[in-house]
Amino acid sequence: xxxxxxxFYFAFYSGFSGVSFFDSLMLVTYNMxxxxxxxxxxxxxxxxxxxxxxxxxxxxxxxxxxxxxxxxKLYYVG
Numbered sequence: 001x002x003x004x005x006x007x008f009y010f011a012f013y014s015g016f017s018g019v020s021f022f023d024s025l026m027l028v029t030y031n032m033x034x035x036x037x038x039x040x041x042x043x044x045x046x047x048x049x050x051x052x053x054x055x056x057x058x059x060x061x062x063x064x065x066x067x068x069x070x071x072x073k074l075y076y077v078g
Contacts, residue, residue, distance in 0.1 A: 003030065
């Protein structure tokens, strides 16, 4: 809405010429901040489960079963 409403009113002012109210660099920056940047932040900060730590607690050899049965909230679909 922040970018659409001013562009809509500017279209009346400019006679529907197709001229953009915003600079193209501003539009690219907006797209980067709200689409690409959150994915990159999640990719950098995401951590895997420490399987060896859980293996010591339960003394089991099947690492995936330990996590799956003892910590089902890790696999909960949000």
